Amino acid sequence: MLKSVHVNPLQCVSAAEAAAWHQVVAASTAHDLPGTPPPDAGRIHAQLTQPALGSRRLAWLAVGADGVPVGVAGLRMFTSPGQEHLAELELHVDPAHRRRGAGSLLLSAVVTACRAENRRSLIAAAAADSPGEAFSERRGFRRALTLHHLILRLAEPAEADLLRIADAEHPGYRLTGWTGTVPDDLADAFAAAKNAMNDMPVGDLDYGSVAWDADRVRAMAQVIADRGDTLLTIAAVHEDGTVAGYTETLLPRGSGTRAQQYDTAVVPAHRGHRLGLWVKTAMVCRLRAEHPGVVEIETDNAEDNAHMLAVNRELGFRSYRRAHELQLDVPTA
Incomplete structure (x- = not known):
């Protein structure tokens, strides 16, 4: 199944790549967090293309054999003194394409980047009892903080x-x-x-x-x-x-x-x-x-x-x- 998914690092994010990213995040959010307002396409484009504060961003897009976007991963590399050890992950897989290896491939690329950048801690947020939490815990993440929304x-x-x-x-x-x-x-x-x-x-x-x-x-x-x-x-x-x-x-x-x-x-x-x-x-x-x-x-x-x-x-x-x-x-x- 893994051979049917390809992970591509994104350099200068194009309008088409930002649209693909939005498509995946919108589908993931609607499935995992029903009732949450859908993400704004323009806001996602800005987040992917505009400079961030005290950090820089790496991004990957996973596509199926037919070129359809199936997953995304964004990695925020903190650069401010006191946080150079830290990276923050956002990872989404379209529910229609889960359990085909996209999430695992994306996480592997993220961990490789963290090791290359000497990041000892990778953090991510997931709704309690959600597919994202289960995925993360199976791959070695541990609960470090509970939040009430x-x-x-x-x-x-x-x-x-x-x-x-x-x-x-x-x-x-x-x-x-x-x-x-x-x-x-x-x-x-x-x-x-x-x-x-x-x-x-x-x-x-x-x-x-x-x-x-x-x-x-x-x-x-x-x-x-x-x-x-x-x-x-x-x-x-x-x-x-x-x-x-x-x-x-x-x-x-x-x-x-x-x-x-x-x-x-x-x-x-x-x-x-x-x-x-x-x-x-x-x-x-x-x-x-x-x-x-x-x-x-x-x-x-x-x-x-x-x-x-x-x-x-x-x-x-x-x-x-x-x-x-x-x-x-x-x-x-």
Whole structure:
């Protein structure tokens, strides 16, 4: 069966190759995650062709003997100091073409690339009890972190409840917000706050750490803009000018109705003041006012991140599925 599948590395991804990639991912997502919004073709093209932040991307396309695309693998090679040991895998096989060797061939190419790049850790995400999880565990991946995916229907929180939280007094703090790149006068303070994400629960993942500065913050916003997405941020600023906490929400390109939660963090010195709930509530109010076409937000939290799970559930988020971060300790040559 393996002879009927060929794996081709992609160099400069063409429009036809991006379309083939989208075809496979759309079929895989519809089968394994029913109810999840379908991937946007333009967004996938941008992800495959636009530079990434702190990483570079390798990609492979598996085709059958008739030239039909049957599987894809994308490998994100992290390049930032503190993460040079790490690679992240995205692998999809069209359900109509599974159990014919495409996934195994793609993973073999990925592992070979990791070894050539001296990557000791390969991580991947898979829905709990899904075909992707079973495939990964049969090939040596182990569960390193359990995630709860949650959805908030924006119409559900009562206006009075949102206003009660949003208008609560937080002496010494004020809220501010922006779209896209952080304003220059907050860039350094915001970058310092981003470093609070380095103490987020990561289970047994060999994830490393990321050092944020103003240039990296601006570069992240540019990467998101270049692929056609919109980044919204709400921040709590202390009277001394410190960004004490923030939340980020991504609006995917196209006409999607589901927003994606990005980071939410509170700087350790400012915890205990319910700033996380404050900024997230302000974001819900902003989405309702400025983006009425968005009807829900998806987020995920590590199972052992009890505090953020409690914040999200107080706001009205409800669990709808679990996922696992899986890790393969890459064998040395």
